[in-house]
Amino acid sequence: MAYPKLPDVLPPPNSPEYVALAREMAVKTGAAKDAPRTYFIAERRKAERKYQRLIRNLLKKAEDEVAKLADPTPDAIIRILTQIASSPTFQHMAEEAARQTVTMLAVGMKRSWRAAAAASSQGRLIYQALMKETTGTALGQSISAIVAENSKLIVTCPHDMALRFSKLARQREFEGVRPDEITKEIMKEAKHLREFEARRIARTESAKASTALVQSRAESLGLDFYIWRTAHDSRVRPQHGSMDGVICRWSDPPDPESMAGERSYGRYHPGGIFNCRCIALPVIALEDINFPAKVHVSGHIETISSLAKFKERFGIAA
Ligand SMILES: [Zn+2]
Numbered sequence: 001m002a003y004p005k006l007p008d009v010l011p012p013p014n015s016p017e018y019v020a021l022a023r024e025m026a027v028k029t030g031a032a033k034d035a036p037r038t039y040f041i042a043e044r045r046k047a048e049r050k051y052q053r054l055i056r057n058l059l060k061k062a063e064d065e066v067a068k069l070a071d072p073t074p075d076a077i078i079r080i081l082t083q084i085a086s087s088p089t090f091q092h093m094a095e096e097a098a099r100q101t102v103t104m105l106a107v108g109m110k111r112s113w114r115a116a117a118a119a120s121s122q123g124r125l126i127y128q129a130l131m132k133e134t135t136g137t138a139l140g141q142s143i144s145a146i147v148a149e150n151s152k153l154i155v156t157c158p159h160d161m162a163l164r165f166s167k168l169a170r171q172r173e174f175e176g177v178r179p180d181e182i183t184k185e186i187m188k189e190a191k192h193l194r195e196f197e198a199r200r201i202a203r204t205e206s207a208k209a210s211t212a213l214v215q216s217r218a219e220s221l222g223l224d225f226y227i228w229r230t231a232h233d234s235r236v237r238p239q240h241g242s243m244d245g246v247i248c249r250w251s252d253p254p255d256p257e258s259m260a261g262e263r264s265y266g267r268y269h270p271g272g273i274f275n276c277r278c279i280a281l282p283v284i285a286l287e288d289i290n291f292p293a294k295v296h297v298s299g300h301i302e303t304i305s306s307l308a309k310f311k312e313r314f315g316i317a318a
Contacts, residue, residue: 036116037229040279043108044210047101052202054097055154059194062090062158066190074169074182078162085159091151098150102143102209109213113282120284126221142216146209153205157197161190200275207271211280215250215269218282224249224314225283228270228296240278243270247283248296249314255299286310 062084066077084090117127165186172182218226228243230236236244239256248254253267270278283289292305297313304310311318 036112036119037279037281039112039115040109040210040214040281041229041231041277043105043112044206044277044279046108047105047210048202048206050104051097051101051206052198054101055157055201056194056198058090058093058097058154059157059198061093062161063187063190063194066187072183073179074165074173074186077183077186078166078169081158081162081165085155085157085162090158091155094154095147095151097154098147101206102146102150102213105206105209106139106143106213109210109217113217116282116284119288121287126284138216138220139213142212146205146212150201150205150209153201157193157201161193164193165189203277204271204274207276207278209271211269211271214280214282218280219250223282223284224251225286226250226269226280227283228254229279229281231277236278237276240270240276242301243278243296246294246296246301247289248280252296252298254296259299259301286316 062081065080065084066072069076069080114127117124120126168186168189169182172185173179177185214226218224225247226249228240228246228248230240230244232244239260239262242260243254243256246254248269250269253269253272255264255267258264265273270276270280286307289307289310291307291310292303293310295302295304295310295313302313304313308318310316
């Protein structure tokens, strides 16, 4: 499904321009109350695409180094890939790619929060808090942690390629394949791996990062609940399909696989597992929840019929 293109600067919430835009997006996505979800997903996808491009370019640079070899024997290729992975320049470029993407995502997420605030009955308070915030330390810390983890992942790529190619070369040598044929095979494989890794890292990491950014902001605003939302398409895993619309707490991550009676991957928030494109949509005010609501509580999904019962269930003062 194609999401409507977002303007770079969102009109202020509750302004006529904003309402018109939200309505247009709601019509395009088929659900009037779905506008905030659309914003969060669109920003994540934007970051994912940018990140994929950056990683691909970076790995292409490693390939270019290989192409410059005067005598590209399999051994020489493996050696240069290992050198690239441990070179400070490459590590620095990997960190820059991660930082650029996460910074862009953080800005996008802030925009999405404004959209969520605009759709909330109690949005005014959150909106003011969002406006006041200048340099949230919690947010800064979570950005640094994401950048560090991601640059490590990118740097690992050429290293993994080297290992893989050395196995491949040995096997082909054993089979009596000529070195120049092995080199050709390695170069073909390198191209394939570059695309595969760029897509895998960009997708998995942009989802993980967007949830981490939402969580860090939610916690700083004192918001405990979020709604698990899927990308609403045919590629959503069934275990996550049954989480769509379920209200969860940051302090109590669900285990979607074991709830579906399958092998567990542990407890995690949306985006917390490979290839997951789900998002966590913050619940800004309990009054915004539609009852009856499906709610995750320590490994089970309960249906709660009213706001009063919801507050009672979680020990929230009426
Ligand atoms: Zn998912």
